[in-house]
Amino acid sequence: MKLVYFAWIRERIGLEEEEAELPDTISTVDDLLRWQQGRGEEYAAAFSEKETIRVALDQFHAEHSDPLNTVKEIAFFPPMTGG
Structure with missing residues (x-):
């Protein structure tokens, strides 16, 4: 499975994506x-506040309760703000 990381999540892990x-x-x-x-120190730092992390499954926004099937x-990104 391809995992893709954006913004400060990518910076903390040190990877843009991985299989x-x-x-x-x-x-x-x-x-x-x-x-x-639980995958290591950098992952623990990136996902320490997991409730704030947004996720997309095959490029569609998903809820944390959604099945992976x-x-x-899977893309991980921080909350977005804008104006």
Whole structure:
């Protein structure tokens, strides 16, 4: 599965994107966010406030409760503000 990172999430992890094999126990966006927190120091820093992180599944905005099912790409980005 392709994982894509934006803004300060990318900066904290040090990667723009990566391929990852997810454990079978991960079935929702929230499961994935918790898994990311345990992948190392930089991931823990990037995902420490997981409730603020926005996620897109195959380029469609998703809720943290959404299932991953057959998703091929997951993007992580901070909340957006604008005017």
